[in-house]
Amino acid sequence: MGVGNSDDWGRALDTNRPTVDDIVTVIIEFLAELEQQDAEEVRAELEKAGTDLPVDSILIVEILTRVEGHYGIGIPADAEAARATRSVHAFADAVLEAIIERQQS
Secondary structure (H helix, E strand, C coil): CCCCCHHHHHHHHHHCCCCHHHHHHHHHHHHHHHHCCCHHHHHHHHHHHCCCCECCHHHHHHHHHHHHHHHCCCCCCCHHHHHHCCEHHHHHHHHHHHHHHHHHC
């Protein structure tokens, strides 16, 4: 591996990229703020509801706006995005995908 190797550049980008768990934490913090609850309480409630951490569809619009602003991304309003907002983990995956696309453009 020499200096300037594309693998080195890829790793450099990865260090500036949040993980899905980081994004889940941000989403839960925004949910907690909107629901005026402690983030750990919100996480516990979501975990009780299922492994994917399902989220209320009314709250997701506000969360989507906040997450887009927080990460400086745009998530297209299409069927795939609608499916992604059904759970915190699926939503976090969609956010990470948008971050990666932004970094690659």
